[in-house]
Amino acid sequence: MPPLLLASASPRxxxxxxxxxxxxxxxxxxxxxxxxxxxxxxxxxxxxxxxxKAQAVAATHPDHLVLAAxxxxxxxxxxxxxxxxxxxxxxxxxxxSGRRHRVLTGLCLIHRxxxxxxxxxxxxxxxxxxxxxxxxxxxxxxxxxxGKAGGYAIQGRAxxxxxxxxxxxxxxxxxxxxDTAGLLAGFGYSLWAQPVI
Numbered sequence: 001m002p003p004l005l006l007a008s009a010s011p012r013x014x015x016x017x018x019x020x021x022x023x024x025x026x027x028x029x030x031x032x033x034x035x036x037x038x039x040x041x042x043x044x045x046x047x048x049x050x051x052x053k054a055q056a057v058a059a060t061h062p063d064h065l066v067l068a069a070x071x072x073x074x075x076x077x078x079x080x081x082x083x084x085x086x087x088x089x090x091x092x093x094x095x096x097s098g099r100r101h102r103v104l105t106g107l108c109l110i111h112r113x114x115x116x117x118x119x120x121x122x123x124x125x126x127x128x129x130x131x132x133x134x135x136x137x138x139x140x141x142x143x144x145x146x147g148k149a150g151g152y153a154i155q156g157r158a159x160x161x162x163x164x165x166x167x168x169x170x171x172x173x174x175x176x177x178x179d180t181a182g183l184l185a186g187f188g189y190s191l192w193a194q195p196v197i
Contacts, residue, residue: 001189003026004025005024007028045106047121058112065111068107069108070105072105107176122171124166153173154169
């Protein structure tokens with residue numbers, strides 16, 4: 001079994017992997033321009049970035065099993081940003097208030113030495129209740145939405161805004177565990193052979 005490399009800087013993805021008993025031998029994020037292409041829709045962006053991240057890291061670590069992911073929040077064909085400021089968090093929440101949106105995670109697993117690659121996109125539908133101005137202001141003040149796709153973290157205080165969820169909860173956090181486990185198993189990586197942590 002080749003050593004597993006997680007091509008992500010996300011502490012949430014690392015924690016999710018540990019939740020199912022997977023501890024990567026190496027964590028090495030790929031540095032890429034994540035700007036959407038003109039006319040690119042959320043699903044295609046998630047797919048493209050996951051593949052690009054995996055390929056970039058696999059090029060320098062061909063003997064490793066490289067796992068990469070990219071999570072995108074889509075509202076129709078619109079791609080919501082990874083909020084970098086309080087104003088962006090507020091703008092995202094105003095757009096999501098009372099509406100259904102999609103969280104899409106592109107997953108890519110590559111073992112370059114054997115020439116194997118698997119790529120898929122996992123979607124979860126999330127419905128937010130209608131948010132009051134006080135709720136938006138209060139959430140922005142927590143700082144929790146900074147650096148998060150769509151300006152919120154479902155694993156934190158934003159969970160109270162969710163009135164309905166269809167699909168994988170862990171996908172909304174940043175890594176769909178069922179699909180990730182399935183991809184790893186398809187490459188011969190046994191989750192049950194790993195030590196309990």
